[in-house]
Amino acid sequence: MFQYVVKRVLSIIGMLILISVSVFALFFAVPADPARLTCGKNCTPAIIEANRHALGYDKPIVVQYFDFMKGLVSERDFPDDPVIAKNSPQSITHCPAPCLGYSATQGQLVSTMIKQAFPITASIAVGAFVLWLVGGIGIGVLSALKRGSILERGLVGASLVAYSLPTFFIGLLLLDIVSIKYGLAPPAGYTPFVDDPVAWAKGMILPWITLAMVFAALYVRLTRANMLETLSEDYIRTARAKGVPEWAVIVRHAMRAALTPIVTIAGLDLGGVLAGAAITETVFNLNGIGKTGVYAIQQLDLPVIVAVVLLSAFVIVLFNFLVDLLYAFLDPRVTL
Amino acid sequence: MSEQARHLLEVDDLEVHFPTADGLVRAVDGLTFSLEPGRTLGIVGESGSGKSVTSQAILGLHRGTPAKVSGRIRFDGVELLDLPIKDLRRLRGNDISMIFQDPLSALHPYYSVGKQIAEAYRVHHSVSRRQALARAEEMLELVGIPNAGRRVHEYPHQFSGGMRQRAMIAMALVNDPRLLIADEPTTALDVTVQAQILELMKKLQREFGSAIIIITHDLGVVADIADDVLVMYAGHAVEQGAVNEVFYQPDMPYTWGLLSSMPRIGSPRGQRLATIAGSPPSLIRPPSGCRFHPRCAYRGLVEGDACVTTPPRLVAGGADHRARCHLEPGARERVRLQLSTIDSVGER
Amino acid sequence: MTEPLLRVTGLRKHFPTKGGLLSRNRSVVKAVDGVSLEVAGGETVGLVGESGCGKSTTGRTMLRALEPTSGRIEFDGRDITGVGREELRKLRREMQMIFQDPFSSLNPRHTVGTILAAPFEIQGIKAPNGVKAAVRDLLSRVGLSPEHYNRYPHEFSGGQRQRIGIARALAVQPRLIVCDEPVSALDVSIQAEIINLLQDIQAETGIAYVFVAHDLSVVRHISDRVAVMYLGKVMESATSDELYERPLHPYTNALLSAAPLPDPVQQRAREKIVLQGDLPSPSDPPSGCVFRTRCPMAQQVCAEVTPAYAEHSPGHWVACHFPEDEQLAA
């Protein structure tokens, strides 16, 4: 068990290094000049060169990579130039460790941007997660128990429709009709939870519903299929033959077995959404991780791209790991 | 009235029909038998003859499914078929309990063996979890599981096949039932383990005095443990009676076929085995007349076409012996004498 | 004595198993651990023992369907232990296998005709009247009707599928078939039909069988000689009659005693030896005699010295320090 954890942690670190190298390499393979993108229309070659130097884009890629890695453990300064530091210290941006870099396009430290974006994404993700888990599993179990009824056909049909609609379509539909036209729900917007929980929830309702719809539909189908399979298992018959009341047969015996594999999928999906819900964030104009990442790619903003990709990758592999641990805990047949 | 009170279980004209896309599957079709307290009834028959469906009908396990169940099942004078589910549940696992063929799939993979036994106890007794677990441990010890104190916390996959079946038996007996239904309890086990399990069931029956229904397709198992035998074919009883009657004076062609198609350790080697021609009939459109007639090698001995047109009734041949066949007693006697396997073992 | 058709000597098959993900103490499952066996042309050798004792692995390894860990396999006087792929392919014409569940080895999307024609094409067997006629002939030999040619496996009952499996094995006209529990999943009357069929084919073609089963009465019925296996080793072997009438090994005795007789009076009257406990793990077999942990006769020496597998009387081999008849004499 301990060995397993150590091994997994090491492999996660290795993977993140590999990803960061790939992102750096990929970025330099792109035939565009990031320094050119740092200033607007009336740009002179001199300014571009100055910016290039200030951002360190003139250094060899390997050096840039190691500067970045060093920044993760020690502080950095932008631009990292002793001459400028001496002449005009006020133009230096100090970046405390762990330093993820400096975005020239945004004129901000990347860590500051991430610190602002992550709570937004987390708010969307966690709320939507609860919604789709409760909704998806609830409807899934219900439709399995009411097998063959009109209710079941309706629920399964509805989930099929929800599943086949693209996220942006659902989002825009909700935004246009529910919120703008009929004013049934407040428009989306982010208020930190600690400031005002009610405003926080109000602003998140539409993104939650949007994101949860697609996932919930998937979970309805998964749950229903697992429940139907489990209900025909021999041990369910055993439970009934023991005289266990039907509700306990369903909850203690059937759901316990049918939902365990769903835990895995749910964990992975939550990880995926925490890594950025790009479409939902874009539709509702929320500056979460996903939207930040998309914008950074459009701007070829290397430090932001690297940070977002690494963060996303980290969240995903971390959840992978947590899910494996949880699964071993839930299924006694699995040993680590 | 006293005549009725003698029976612990009375099954009368039981029918279990399953509506399917192809038509109505008459899995059990007019089954009648009874069982006295403390006795063991062996139900034998080919796979698909309706043995498991029957046993599940007794516990009302077809409720809530599309299956159509009719007839009468009386347990200790109580009619089970229209008993409210709440009352039926009070009987399940308490007065009547059941063990299944494959103990690995019959036990829940996510709960420890002890918890599952404890659950069976707690459903019918208001005791604490701890008391129930202690009881589970006691039961495991009783069925001969070594280190019961440790084993009680282990999961089914950590048990061997024989141990699992012992655990199932422990679970079935935890409430001291009056009837234990064992559906092919040893089919998935090796002979050595089967012998252990059969010994265990006999021992526990002596101690607990429960009646047992043991379902099997192995006539050896029946010969070992049963007091009475019920031979099932295509959903109903074709022969039933005391075990010695059925084994030594078998009274109808299907039983003859079953008994003589078994290779025997004691019989001369190398001769061809007797077979039963054809295959089990459709349960959707069962054969007319005697359901066995398409496979029967002896219907030529019956005058006219009664076998094809008229279903034979279950007729008493001896005091404790009934069979469903149109053959005259004299003809049956002559065939029995010809069947060497039955004849040779008949000399008691 | 003439050269046997198949002779295996000291056959071993060990499967490596991983412990935990990281643990270095990998163990091996000694599925077959020193089996020696001979099969003469046209005879049937039965292999019995509890599940997990290595019967199937022995059967598969002696056909080189599994690579032996060590030991020697000779077919028709030729050492085939190390022969290459091409040679092995040719050997498949001589040695075939049938299984307990033929359904899983029959392609559900192919008709019986296609399934049975495949061996002819793969092995390049000439059929004088065409492959189709040969397949129809095969079908009728195993008691199926030629009109089954265009049906699919799922349209057949268990017994009929077993017949298809037998027909497929017979297509290449082998000299040996390893039958791995071919009747274990069948009802008695169907089981009897398949056993009769196998015996008819043997009488007709002089084929040899290795017949694996756990039902002792079935094995006795069909076999000329029987080998009793326990934990990867042969404990005893003799002709059927000899083995069943004068079993020498306590394990054979226990097995025979455990198989219930379909005769209530005899079955209840006989004395039963009920073995205690479970089969030990084949990755950690007991020292000395592997049976000693469950043996009613076990003495100190059984834990210390592995009993030799020796010929006790002509043709009757046993691996036990205290063979039964010597106890009677003592």
Ligand SMILES: Nc1ncnc2c1ncn2[C@@H]1O[C@H](COP(=O)(O)OP(=O)(O)O)[C@@H](O)[C@H]1O
């Ligand atoms: N739920 C079901 N729906 C349709 N047919 C069924 C169902 N359950 C059992 N049967 C059929 O009923 C017959 C008897 O089954 P069963 O009692 O399991 O036989 P066995 O004697 O082997 O235990 C079989 O032909 C089986 O296919």
Ligand SMILES: Nc1ncnc2c1ncn2[C@@H]1O[C@H](COP(=O)(O)OP(=O)(O)O)[C@@H](O)[C@H]1O
């Ligand atoms: N491919 C394999 N890998 C690891 N162990 C195996 C494999 N095949 C068989 N075994 C093990 O070898 C032993 C013998 O198996 P098998 O030959 O199938 O026994 P039998 O046919 O007598 O039931 C068993 O303990 C089994 O678990």
Ligand code: SF4
């Ligand atoms: S009634 Fe006729 S067909 Fe049926 S078993 Fe008797 S002889 Fe055979």
Ligand SMILES: [Mg+2]
């Ligand atoms: Mg059954």
Ligand SMILES: [Mg+2]
């Ligand atoms: Mg096997």
